Amino acid sequence: xxxxxxxxxxxxxxxxxxxxxxxxxxxxxxxxxxxxxxxxxxxxxxxxxxxxxxxxxxxxxxxxxxxxxxxxxxxxxxxxxxxxxxxxx
Numbered sequence: 001x002x003x004x005x006x007x008x009x010x011x012x013x014x015x016x017x018x019x020x021x022x023x024x025x026x027x028x029x030x031x032x033x034x035x036x037x038x039x040x041x042x043x044x045x046x047x048x049x050x051x052x053x054x055x056x057x058x059x060x061x062x063x064x065x066x067x068x069x070x071x072x073x074x075x076x077x078x079x080x081x082x083x084x085x086x087x088x089x
Contacts, residue, residue: 003084008077015054016066017073019080023089029059043087050079 003025009018025043032038033055038045047056047063052071057064067076 001089003087003089005081005084008080011064013066015069016064017076019063019065019084021061021063021084024060025058025063025087025089027060029057031055031057043083046083046086047080050076050083052076053079 001023004022006020006022009020011018030041030044032041032044032048035048038048038056041058043063044056044058047053047058047065050065052067053065053076054068055066063080065076065080067073
């Protein structure tokens, strides 16, 4: 069953966005700062592959994505929703 983004939540960091999900992506939190780190995590790799994303934190039923300061949130939000729709949990 696909994962749905319930809402996006701003954080104190203007370059970070918390994505509240309708189900858990796993019991163990994981964080990625470099593309090679996501090699064994398809969800992390797909999120990291979104243009402008610089790092990803995945923790149970939420994920936080960070972006380059010059990147626009619109395409990143769309990318996150598309990635989650393709996740089978």
